[in-house]
Amino acid sequence: MVEIREKDTKSISGIPMVLVLLVLVAAGLYQIAIGIGDDALILIIAGFAFVALAATLLAGLYTVAPNQSAVLSLFGKYVGTVDEQGLRWNNIFYTKKKVSKRVRNFESGKLKVNELDGSPIEIAAIVVWEVSDSAEAVFNVDNYESFVQIQSEAAIRAMATSYPYDQHEDGQISLRSHPDEISERLRVEIQDRLAKAGIHVIESRISHLAYSPEIAGAMLQRQQAGAIIAARKKIVEGAVGMVEDALAELKSKNIIDLDAERRATMVSNLLVVLCSDKATQPVVNTGSLY
Numbered sequence: 018m019v020e021i022r023e024k025d026t027k028s029i030s031g032i033p034m035v036l037v038l039l040v041l042v043a044a045g046l047y048q049i050a051i052g053i054g055d056d057a058l059i060l061i062i063a064g065f066a067f068v069a070l071a072a073t074l075l076a077g078l079y080t081v082a083p084n085q086s087a088v089l090s091l092f093g094k095y096v097g098t099v100d101e102q103g104l105r106w107n108n109i110f111y112t113k114k115k116v117s118k119r120v121r122n123f124e125s126g127k128l129k130v131n132e133l134d135g136s137p138i139e140i141a142a143i144v145v146w147e148v149s150d151s152a153e154a155v156f157n158v159d160n161y162e163s164f165v166q167i168q169s170e171a172a173i174r175a176m177a178t179s180y181p182y183d184q185h186e187d188g189q190i191s192l193r194s195h196p197d198e199i200s201e202r203l204r205v206e207i208q209d210r211l212a213k214a215g216i217h218v219i220e221s222r223i224s225h226l227a228y229s230p231e232i233a234g235a236m237l238q239r240q241q242a243g244a245i246i247a248a249r250k251k252i253v254e255g256a257v258g259m260v261e262d263a264l265a266e267l268k269s270k271n272i273i274d275l276d277a278e279r280r281a282t283m284v285s286n287l288l289v290v291l292c293s294d295k296a297t298q299p300v301v302n303t304g305s306l307y
Contacts, residue, residue, distance in 0.1 A: 020213065021152050021153060021156045021157060022152060022153060023098050023150045023215070024097050024098065024152070025097055025098060025099075025100065026096055026097020026098060027097075029105065029106040029107070030105065030106070031079075031080075031104030031105050031106045032104060034077070035078070037074070038071045038075060041068070041070055041074075042068055045063075045064040045067030045069075045070075045071065046068070048060045048061070049061050049064030050064075052064060073109060076109040077106045077108060077111070078104065078105070080103065080104050080105070081100070081102050081105055082102065083102055084118045084119045085102075085116065086098050086099065086100045086116050086118060086151045087099045087105070087113045087114065087115055087116075088114045088115075088116055088155045089107060089113055090112045091110060091111055091112070092110070095152060098151050098152055116151040116154055116155060118147060118148050118151065120147045120219065121145070121147065122143060122144060122145040123143070123144060123169075124141060124142070124143045124224055125141050125170050125173055126141060126170075127139045127225055128174060132177055132178065132182045132192065133178065133179060133180055133181040134182070136228065136229075137229040138182055138226065138228055138229060139225060139226070139227050139228070140173060140225065141173075141226075142173050142221055142223050142224055143221065143222050143224045144165070144169045144207060144218065145218070145219040145220040145221070146211070146216055146217065146218050147216070147217050147219060148161070148215055148217075149217035153213065153214060153215025154215040154216065157213050157215065161215070161216065164211070164214050164216075165211060165216055168207065168210040168211055169210075169221075171210065172210055173203065175206060176199070176202055176203050176206050177192065179202075182226075182228065192223070196222075199223060200220075200221055200223065203221045203222075203223070204218050204220060207221055
């Protein structure tokens, strides 16, 4: 495939050309009027020729709006791109295709894919983009707007399969826990796919992320179980530290001196008190301590 890149081309301001056209039309009408009055066929023909010339030159006029460009081609061959705003004029045989360079965005539909761990999820994203090379957008792809949408959805699918939905270990990037990193990765993924179409991806961001309905309940229970386990682990770690501190403090101040069996009983009671999520009535050894 022959890749075409944008190049600037010159154009003539349309205002002077409008004045020229008005002069030609006025001159033609004047010649026709004189020719009819004098019964001079040559003047009538000349008048119609002036009017026909004006009508022909009129085909070269076109307008370029702000943040818009006109891609010019001559019998299928790319000539150049005009970015100058306002009324312009070029060769009447040039084909002029307008391309908007305004910032645009679209939101993909909810795509159902399997994330890295194989769980089905629903994901959607918003993509903000603009045309950076109008010649590439027109000539390198058939329909650049459709191309942007299809390739963006393909990039979203590819990105979603590369990361887990939830973070399973410290430092791991996941779809839910690292939105900024995922958004940047998605932007790069889409940009790589759209580079040949003259498209610049400004931003991409996930707008919807959830487990598929058929497993949402089970995954929620797993998340809750994981949260409970993590919380219990923290509670136990804290309780063990508090028991160690309590026993060390009792020993250092010679408050009590426990043998191995009573020490174990004391530790058990303290852990029950500290780790239980309900009010407890610990059984404390009140027998002889010495």
